[in-house]
Amino acid sequence: MMKMFNGRARMLASSAALSLLMMTAPAAFADTPKDTLVEAFAIDDIITMDPGEAFELSTAEMTSNTYDLLVRLDPTDTSKVKGDLAESWTVSDDGLTYTFKLKSGLKFASGNPITAEDVAFSFERAVKLDKSPAFILTQFGLSGDNVTEKAKAADETTFVFTVDKPYAPSFVLNCLTATVASVLDKKLVMENAKPVTPTDEYKYDTDFGNEWLKTGYAGSGAFKLREWRANELVVLEKNDNYHGEQAKLARVIYRHMKESAGQRLALEAGDVDVARNLDPGDLDAIAKNADLASTSAPKGSIYYISLNQKNEALAKPEVREAFKYLVDYDAIGSTLIKGIGDIHQTFLPKGVLGALDEKPYTKDVAKAKELLAKAGYPDGFTVTMDVRNTQPVAGIAESIQQTLAEAGVKLEIIPGDGKQTLTKYRARTHDIYIGVWGMDYFDPNSNAETFTSNTDNSDEGKNKTLAWRNTWDVPELTKETQAALLEKDSAKRADMYKGLQKAVLETSPFVVIFQQTEVAATRANLKDFKLGPSFDTNFVSTVSKD
Amino acid sequence: MSAIPTQAGAGRASARARSLVLATLRFLVIVVTTYLGLLAVTFFIGRVIPIDPVLAILGDRAPQHVVDRVREEMGFNLPLYQQFFLYVKGALQGDFGTSVLTTNPVMQDIRRVFPATIELATLGTLIGALFGIPLGVLAAVKRGSLADQIVRVIGLIGYSVPIFWLALLSLVLFYAKLQWAAFPGRVDVVYEYSFTPVTGFYLIDATMQGAWDVLWDLIRHIALPACLLGYFALAYISRMTRSFMLNELSQEYIVAARAKGLSETRIIWGHALRNAAVPLITVIALSYAGLLEGSVLTETVFAWPGLGLYITNSLQNADMNAVLGGTIVIGSVFIAINLLSDLLYRTLDPRTRTR
Numbered sequence: 001m002m003k004m005f006n007g008r009a010r011m012l013a014s015s016a017a018l019s020l021l022m023m024t025a026p027a028a029f030a031d032t033p034k035d036t037l038v039e040a041f042a043i044d045d046i047i048t049m050d051p052g053e054a055f056e057l058s059t060a061e062m063t064s065n066t067y068d069l070l071v072r073l074d075p076t077d078t079s080k081v082k083g084d085l086a087e088s089w090t091v092s093d094d095g096l097t098y099t100f101k102l103k104s105g106l107k108f109a110s111g112n113p114i115t116a117e118d119v120a121f122s123f124e125r126a127v128k129l130d131k132s133p134a135f136i137l138t139q140f141g142l143s144g145d146n147v148t149e150k151a152k153a154a155d156e157t158t159f160v161f162t163v164d165k166p167y168a169p170s171f172v173l174n175c176l177t178a179t180v181a182s183v184l185d186k187k188l189v190m191e192n193a194k195p196v197t198p199t200d201e202y203k204y205d206t207d208f209g210n211e212w213l214k215t216g217y218a219g220s221g222a223f224k225l226r227e228w229r230a231n232e233l234v235v236l237e238k239n240d241n242y243h244g245e246q247a248k249l250a251r252v253i254y255r256h257m258k259e260s261a262g263q264r265l266a267l268e269a270g271d272v273d274v275a276r277n278l279d280p281g282d283l284d285a286i287a288k289n290a291d292l293a294s295t296s297a298p299k300g301s302i303y304y305i306s307l308n309q310k311n312e313a314l315a316k317p318e319v320r321e322a323f324k325y326l327v328d329y330d331a332i333g334s335t336l337i338k339g340i341g342d343i344h345q346t347f348l349p350k351g352v353l354g355a356l357d358e359k360p361y362t363k364d365v366a367k368a369k370e371l372l373a374k375a376g377y378p379d380g381f382t383v384t385m386d387v388r389n390t391q392p393v394a395g396i397a398e399s400i401q402q403t404l405a406e407a408g409v410k411l412e413i414i415p416g417d418g419k420q421t422l423t424k425y426r427a428r429t430h431d432i433y434i435g436v437w438g439m440d441y442f443d444p445n446s447n448a449e450t451f452t453s454n455t456d457n458s459d460e461g462k463n464k465t466l467a468w469r470n471t472w473d474v475p476e477l478t479k480e481t482q483a484a485l486l487e488k489d490s491a492k493r494a495d496m497y498k499g500l501q502k503a504v505l506e507t508s509p510f511v512v513i514f515q516q517t518e519v520a521a522t523r524a525n526l527k528d529f530k531l532g533p534s535f536d537t538n539f540v541s542t543v544s545k546d
Numbered sequence: 547m548s549a550i551p552t553q554a555g556a557g558r559a560s561a562r563a564r565s566l567v568l569a570t571l572r573f574l575v576i577v578v579t580t581y582l583g584l585l586a587v588t589f590f591i592g593r594v595i596p597i598d599p600v601l602a603i604l605g606d607r608a609p610q611h612v613v614d615r616v617r618e619e620m621g622f623n624l625p626l627y628q629q630f631f632l633y634v635k636g637a638l639q640g641d642f643g644t645s646v647l648t649t650n651p652v653m654q655d656i657r658r659v660f661p662a663t664i665e666l667a668t669l670g671t672l673i674g675a676l677f678g679i680p681l682g683v684l685a686a687v688k689r690g691s692l693a694d695q696i697v698r699v700i701g702l703i704g705y706s707v708p709i710f711w712l713a714l715l716s717l718v719l720f721y722a723k724l725q726w727a728a729f730p731g732r733v734d735v736v737y738e739y740s741f742t743p744v745t746g747f748y749l750i751d752a753t754m755q756g757a758w759d760v761l762w763d764l765i766r767h768i769a770l771p772a773c774l775l776g777y778f779a780l781a782y783i784s785r786m787t788r789s790f791m792l793n794e795l796s797q798e799y800i801v802a803a804r805a806k807g808l809s810e811t812r813i814i815w816g817h818a819l820r821n822a823a824v825p826l827i828t829v830i831a832l833s834y835a836g837l838l839e840g841s842v843l844t845e846t847v848f849a850w851p852g853l854g855l856y857i858t859n860s861l862q863n864a865d866m867n868a869v870l871g872g873t874i875v876i877g878s879v880f881i882a883i884n885l886l887s888d889l890l891y892r893t894l895d896p897r898t899r900t901r
Contacts, residue, residue, distance in 0.1 A: 032736065033736055036736065038735060044859065044862070044863065045605065047603070047605055047646065047649075055607050055608060056605050130612070130615075131612060132604055132607065132608035132609060135609050201615060201618075201619070211649075230647045230648040230649075230859070231647065231855075231859040231863075232851055235735075235738070253735045253738075255731075255735060257849070262730070265717075265721065265722050266729055268722075269722070269725060269729065271729040271734075417597065417864075419597045419598065419602055419863075419864050420597050422598075423597055423598040423601060426601070426610075426613075438607070462610065463610070464609075
């Protein structure tokens, strides 16, 4: 009787084995198609694709590949800008009026012609929407009331932009390279605009296509945005109407992958062509693989710790100085940020006008102890640091915890999610914060303003710069920062920023540790894949495959 | 026996009706309180965590005046109880607000991602039941033998090892080393646009459209996570099958059947398993619900774009509307499956009706 059962069991076992085999039959690992670039990239920061609203690092890359600007940063010399849609431009003698002449025969991806009217509309739209990046334009005196006057089309191909003060032209032009100044297809956008009931806060009766553009597209760049699915993928497709050199590939796909290890696996297996977020360990492994290559570029982001001056101990000038001697820069440089960053101690990243490359501080516990004793803390004190639980900041925080202990300072690390630590930082309820600051636009003022200006140090202060967040009251430096904006002579302007960096280096509660190097590992058959000097200059239109 | 209802028969019928009404009422009370509890707990957790939801909406680099304006627009300046009241009001109308992350209404997002989870969990349960039941029967019949030991060890591993850990191990082995399984995800990005999702169940969609290369790619993607989930279902189902079968095999009617000279095959499959099938339905339904709910970690490891991954991503981004919506949908499914299995149980086993 049991025989039957055994027979069935055997059948069952063999069919189980068979189906297992079927399911895991070794399929040839197909590489990505020749006309498609697939990048593994952490794109979970994207919250909107509207160039008037988007202000995240990943979005900047998508926007710059899909939209055109009047002028662009020259990737070969970042102290200059070059025309994009603009053929040429002039600045009036009083330094207030910028006149741009557009190239002829330009078209949007939709087929609509690009006119100066579209440029004026794009400015008007960004200013009136007043989303996160709008200040890059409104800082020139633009408001919802005057924007149609101050940014307008003189004729079909002439766009006139009027600023409120005679700013350094380099400053104005650098700001116009920011993605918020992207040129949008007015006709297409307004066809998709939604009516809005005006309120005190928002006085206009249209959303200027904001809701539609969160996932939509109305540009003229080398690629069109085909789709964005949050935390999943971004798909770009070649734009045949592009005015410049045509993209070599038909499609670019960014796949959201957060973990370095996962990206490396996918790259090694040939499922992706590029891995964008690799840790030092995975980078090392990739360097040993002949099928893979890597490329890198210094980026405009700097990592720093800052000491809240509300904390009595941290407010002592000697303590601030002591902290600068209590970072083991060498150890951090050779392990935690190897390949993904360079030790850097000034607030302007290398490559920016006026950047100062000075590294006066090294780990010196004896000197730090002396300074602490002078401040009245011979036995140290206890203090907390809010740390986002991602690398490399978590590792750096632990390293600093060790070196501080050598000088008797007990550091308690409070780990948290990024938004959690940031919430505390913005409310200035932290002791010490470890963070990263990326430039809002490629001009020295972007970082100078946040690190050295604090117009109102009260808790109600409207201008919440990093100096404000750390309760660092610096009226003198604030004035100098503002003055540097009006200096027309680039060399003199650069010198002013050098002075500001020296001041921050010596007296500030900021301990700048390193500048990020962006690294990408690629399949060896990829050609002309380059990383640009800023996060909005990683262009993919030149990339091709063998 | 008689076609005319006897007094006793009518009494039984009315008792049955009463018990049905009571059961329905009890169920309704459970549903309502569960929902309210779910709403309250998730809402207040979402509000007390020290994360500024406005930062989640605006990103890290937004200027302060924009942050202040949006806080007001979103109603975060209202007292907490008012915010909760507004939330419940919306939720009752099926409106869970807009997801910060995807900018879509939460319900629309869930409609898009849920089929992926159902597809995976259904396949996992099928695999689990297909292999779990025979294995459980085998273990029961050959109680104490080597086969029994092996089945029990298989079950034990499935029971005690965390699923995400096994998922990672299997990825390293089958994807990275052996290169049998496909890259995590539901379908290769290359095939993303070579068929049109209609039902949202890609396996069905691809089959209906005759997109065979896509179908093959889909199978290569779903095989590993489905087998893994199937294994976990198997562990539970085989263990329960074994114990139900042991219980049945010790009953008197089995002895009687043997005495009558029935074949062992008929006794096991025809009599014992048939009776064990009733409680097994609950077990399978529960493990199905468990797979739907437990998909959070598996989906994260396998980058499976279903509800689990959606909720995980939303949590990481402090996208509380999406987290709340997702949690409530999973809660509803759990309640629905429980009710369904309860009803089936009642239909199949008359003894439970009057209990």
